[in-house]
């Protein structure tokens with residue numbers, strides 16, 4: 336991850352100061368304050384308990400699990416696969432800073448990806464223009480109006496219409512500098528046997544699909560006449576992966592945070608209808624079942640996911656699968672059910688936004704009540720045997736709830752509905768939980784015995800020799816304090832014993848020659864070596880005191896100095912010992928060996 340130095344450092348620093356790391360990362364990861372730091376689930380490795388931390392005063396992040404760390408720029412580079420200059424640009428945009436034009440800047444994207452972005456960007460503009468302002472677009476415009484979509488939504492979602500005009504689109508795009516073979520190869524346009532080039536979406540209303548950064552990377556297209564199939568999506572590309580993307584996620588992000596919940600739909604039309612009704616924490620899958628990737632993405636942002644799929648049979652089955660998946664990822668799942676087999680868009684059309692909000696979203700079922708309903712369809716509850724099996728299936732679901740209050744709530748409900756003893760139900764659930772805990776414990780044991788590198792690492796930490804701990808502590812203070820650094824530079828220079836610490840100290844001395852104020856975020860940017868950078872971030876996360884006394888600094892310095900003197904002494908004796916052996920003076924060699932052992936003993940007792 337080489338840093339791009341084409342943007343002047345003072346501009347980079349201006350952008351850094353205008354964007355708080357907690358806010359920016361907070362748009363991707365649900366962060367909770369714990370002491371001085373914020374913690375959340377690491378977006379770089381799978382985990383169930385948060386070990387990803389962000390510190391506001393140092394403006395850095397560090398994961399204690401996978402050890403990834405960095406500043407606001409590296410976070411975006413790693414997560415979004417951006418180049419350094421792209422990350423700076425995005426954050427400048429976000430904070431309203433205008434960047435001067437830089438020559439020779441390199442983007443992280445390939446030529447092909449840039450061409451794709453350009454093609455979709457121009458096409459979206461063209462289609463939108465045709466829909467709004469031309470004769471060809473009139474029918475499609477009327478169609479959208481009939482479906483209740485207003486002008487504002489047409490603007491926000493940049494809806495458009497692809498006209499039936501042979502060669503028109505290709506000429507338009509060629510004028511914008513995008514090559515014909517590329518357009519055909521990437522499936523944006525279609526070439527026929529007679530050499531005609533047509534638009535595969537001709538005659539359809541166009542719904543631009545934006546990535547999570549708000550760039551158009553594909554289209555959804557809906558037939559307005561009798562064309563088949565009714566819906567079409569652009570083919571997948573380097574930039575467009577259906578199972579990793581959620582429709583409208585870029586616009587919904589902030590709303591999801593604000594509302595502390597997200598509503599998940601199946602259709603793009605549902606999103607637009609809800610958005611228009613003022614419900615904006617809404618996203619949709621793109622014609623596929625919810626994937627693991629998408630569930631993880633949502634969990635990173637929010638705890639509560641409200642599934643609102645079509646009210647027909649297929650919709651209920653899909654709700655069941657999505658609910659299960661989200662529950663496994665630790666989400667609080669709710670299921671909003673629609674009556675009469677309607678889809679959300681149709682419901683809003685028929686009953687209005689207020690009814691949708693109050694009667695569908697606000698009264699959505701909890702995961703367990705949905706499951707109690709859903710599981711019924713597999714059994715004939717008038718048969719005793721079926722009833723027992725059904726109860727057992729429900730108990731298994733209830734036993735997965737973490738809260739004992741919730742468990743008891745549903746068990747009471749079950750006991751009343753089927754006239755069963757609450758004590759027996761409680762016992763059954765306890766038994767199921769005990770069994771599954773045992774299984775989990777076994778799995779955990781296996782994991783530790785198979786792969787214990789992380790746990791031994793933690794243990795090692797506590798057992799670090801005193802001088803190593805002193806070096807780490809001192810560096811932690813140096814990262815936060817120029818005066819301490821200047822003092823350390825005078826007194827111990829580079830005589831840290833651990834090679835990496837020596838390197839860090841040297842870099843820090845150089846850093847404070849240019850800078851008056853400590854800035855860990857800026858400092859790590861100047862480190863080319865990934866391992867050193869990781870170590871700096873790890874050390875920066877060590878808890879330190881605000882008011883460190885001179886005496887304490889002296890103590891650290893003393894420990895390091897005496898270690899270094901004694902190590903020098905050992906080295907000197909070792910050379911003398913070798914010399915004595917060469918000269919066959921075994922007695923002298925043995926005496927020196929004794930001296931070395933004596934010093935080593937003293938070192939160990941410290």
Ligand SMILES: [Zn+2]
Pocket residue numbers: 377378379380387398399400401402403
């Ligand atoms: Zn991690």
